[in-house]
Amino acid sequence: MNIAVFVKASLNLSMIYIDSDEKINISRTPIVISEYDKNAIEEGVRLKEKYGGKLVVFSALTWGPIDKKSQDFERMLRECLAMGADEAHALIDENLINISSYESSIALAKLVNKVGNFNLFITGEGSMDTSSYQFASRLASHLNLPVITFVRHLEIEEGKIIAERDLEDEIQVVECNMPCIVSVTGEINFPRTVSVKQILQAKSKPILRYNIEEQIPRIEVDFEIKQISIKRKNVIFEGSIEEVARMLVGALIKEGILK
Amino acid sequence: MKTVVFSNEYKYMKDAIGLASSISNEIIGISYFETKEKPEGLDKLYLAEKRLNNDSWVSIVYKICEVEKPNYIVTTYYKDNADIIAQVCGKLQIPMFTNVINLREDSNKFVVTRPILGGRALFNIKVDKTLCLAFAVQHNRFNFEGLSKVPKIIEIKEEVETRIQLKQRKKKPKSKIKIEDAEMVVGVGRGFKNKDDLKLAFELAELLNAQVGCSRPVSADYGWLPNDAWLGVSSKSIRPKLYIAIGISGAPQHIAGIQESGLIVAINKDKNAPIFKYADYGVVADLYQFLPVLIKELKNMINSSRMYRGN
Ligand SMILES: Cc1cc2nc3c(=O)[nH]c(=O)nc-3n(C[C@H](O)[C@H](O)[C@H](O)COP(=O)(O)OP(=O)(O)OC[C@H]3O[C@@H](n4cnc5c(N)ncnc54)[C@H](O)[C@@H]3O)c2cc1C
Numbered sequence: 001m002n003i004a005v006f007v008k009a010s011l012n013l014s015m016i017y018i019d020s021d022e023k024i025n026i027s028r029t030p031i032v033i034s035e036y037d038k039n040a041i042e043e044g045v046r047l048k049e050k051y052g053g054k055l056v057v058f059s060a061l062t063w064g065p066i067d068k069k070s071q072d073f074e075r076m077l078r079e080c081l082a083m084g085a086d087e088a089h090a091l092i093d094e095n096l097i098n099i100s101s102y103e104s105s106i107a108l109a110k111l112v113n114k115v116g117n118f119n120l121f122i123t124g125e126g127s128m129d130t131s132s133y134q135f136a137s138r139l140a141s142h143l144n145l146p147v148i149t150f151v152r153h154l155e156i157e158e159g160k161i162i163a164e165r166d167l168e169d170e171i172q173v174v175e176c177n178m179p180c181i182v183s184v185t186g187e188i189n190f191p192r193t194v195s196v197k198q199i200l201q202a203k204s205k206p207i208l209r210y211n212i213e214e215q216i217p218r219i220e221v222d223f224e225i226k227q228i229s230i231k232r233k234n235v236i237f238e239g240s241i242e243e244v245a246r247m248l249v250g251a252l253i254k255e256g257i258l259k
Numbered sequence: 260m261k262t263v264v265f266s267n268e269y270k271y272m273k274d275a276i277g278l279a280s281s282i283s284n285e286i287i288g289i290s291y292f293e294t295k296e297k298p299e300g301l302d303k304l305y306l307a308e309k310r311l312n313n314d315s316w317v318s319i320v321y322k323i324c325e326v327e328k329p330n331y332i333v334t335t336y337y338k339d340n341a342d343i344i345a346q347v348c349g350k351l352q353i354p355m356f357t358n359v360i361n362l363r364e365d366s367n368k369f370v371v372t373r374p375i376l377g378g379r380a381l382f383n384i385k386v387d388k389t390l391c392l393a394f395a396v397q398h399n400r401f402n403f404e405g406l407s408k409v410p411k412i413i414e415i416k417e418e419v420e421t422r423i424q425l426k427q428r429k430k431k432p433k434s435k436i437k438i439e440d441a442e443m444v445v446g447v448g449r450g451f452k453n454k455d456d457l458k459l460a461f462e463l464a465e466l467l468n469a470q471v472g473c474s475r476p477v478s479a480d481y482g483w484l485p486n487d488a489w490l491g492v493s494s495k496s497i498r499p500k501l502y503i504a505i506g507i508s509g510a511p512q513h514i515a516g517i518q519e520s521g522l523i524v525a526i527n528k529d530k531n532a533p534i535f536k537y538a539d540y541g542v543v544a545d546l547y548q549f550l551p552v553l554i555k556e557l558k559n560m561i562n563s564s565r566m567y568r569g570n
């Protein structure tokens with residue numbers, strides 16, 4: 001069984017660089033694998049261990065400038081290989097910087113078709129930076145395959161995927177023939193952590209880099225990312241527990257919350 | 260301008276109609292409802308006869324869009340709605356903006372605002388409004404004034420084949436009151452050692468007339484509270500008058516769901532917990548020692564005000 005996993009190099013949420021005007025400085029913010037895409041890789045590795053076959057990672061670098069991001073990007077791909085993927089195929093192209101899943105799904109669908117045939121396509125439910133929650137669905141349209149989103153448990157029986165979808169109000173159990181696409185939630189598994197040594201050992205596994213060959217449609221947008229900051233009083237009450245409790249109740253009365 | 264609004268269940272359609280009515284004069288709905296709801300605010304409604312799965316909806320919505328040729332497509336941001344419309348947008352090769360909280364016009368552009376980076380930042384995107392665009396709007400952001408238009412109903416009768424079979428649906432347990440509507444919310448986190456201890460939080464909530472919400476692990480990992488109590492970027496966003504975070508560290512993904520609260524109180528035993536940066540009032544204490552004292556203090560206050568009022 002051949003499995004393709006899609007991972008995004010997301011802005012690192014714990015290292016966001018903020019300029020003095022509250023704007024996020026993308027150029028100075030490092031990138032890492034997006035949280036739920038780790039679950040996607042982990043699920044792929046588990047299925048590969050059970051059913052054999054090849055596990056291939058796909059990614060497109062979408063944050064720039066390329067020279068400042070390529071080292072982190074490379075490291076992310078190595079991490080995926082160290083977790084158990086066999087090879088990585090990556091799009092690195094000036095034309096893909098600052099794109100959304102509208103464009104990346106088209107570019108990656110084209111790349112997948114070039115690389116080979118897969119029985120299953122896995123990705124995270126959404127990326128942790130731009131969280132547009134559409135990549136899997138769009139990919140399904142471009143590859144003309146069925147998609148099962150928000151999967152928190154997955155089984156394979158006789159060439160069929162049986163998946164539990166985690167929705168707002170209900171859990172659904174659905175069934176679908178392969179090939180198909182699934183997006184997984186953070187609850188599906190615990191991604192293994194890899195050591196620096198394992199990452200180095202994965203050096204022998206291939207990473208193939210591509211430019212885009214033909215232009216993909218691209219939507220022109222201007223954008224700005226600004227930190228949300230709401231001023232808070234930041235008062236810490238000091239004293240014995242009883243005193244502090246009284247101060248808190250007093251403050252709530254003064255604020256008009258308690259009457 | 261013509262907009263197609265979609266929701267796989269009619270009860271979630273209002274928010275989408277809210278945005279659509281501000282950017283277009285003709286609104287075509289596509290939905291399904293079980294009960295005798297009275298659709299309004301639409302010129303035309305394509306209505307499914309039965310519940311459909313996402314795969315079938317995609318073919319139907321796509322076909323209707325080919326006939327109607329809308330300028331815009333709007334849906335309300337729920338997992339299934341976003342999945343269906345994203346697939347339709349893939350086929351139509353148009354962009355979709357997810358989780359939109361604001362949209363304004365600026366000459367020939369739309370300025371679309373949506374939270375990103377785990378809710379820490381706002382993404383303001385300027386895009387040519389003459390393009391065909393799709394929006395998935397956040398619940399409770401776009402007001403819907405009871406427009407009196409009564410739509411012409413067109414039943415969706417055709418059978419569409421589906422590649423995905425629905426085998427089972429299990430309803431998730433639900434809290435009685437929607438946490439988004441609560442004026443006071445007590446939030447519980449991993450600082451609580453076990454489910455039974457949550458009774459401290461419930462007792463406090465009762466005194467304050469508050470609802471109890473929680474961080475992701477308390478619901479998703481431990482299952483101590485239903486999913487609809489889970490606050491944060493991957494679940495509910497709330498804007499109550501008062502939010503009290505107890506034993507919650509203040510991860511950005513949690514803050515995203517509560518940062519618009521009127522007043523924020525944090526109770527945490529670690530004085531360096533990030534939650535204090537987002538709080539108006541902070542108490543550095545072990546919740547197991549502090550909550551019983553706070554509860555007693557509140558009871559005293561309530562009793563004395565009763566005495567004062569002569570009840
Ligand atoms: C993509 C993504 C999406 C996410 N979405 C969400 C989301 O929507 N909502 C969400 O909440 N999280 C979300 N998370 C998880 C988030 O990152 C945190 O892991 C989570 O919020 C932590 O929950 P917590 O504060 O309850 O637990 P912890 O971080 O473990 O904090 C527990 C706190 O309790 C304090 N404490 C311990 N014992 C006591 C005591 N006896 N008395 C007082 N204080 C005590 C500790 O000092 C600590 O600060 C998401 C994560 C990712 C990666």
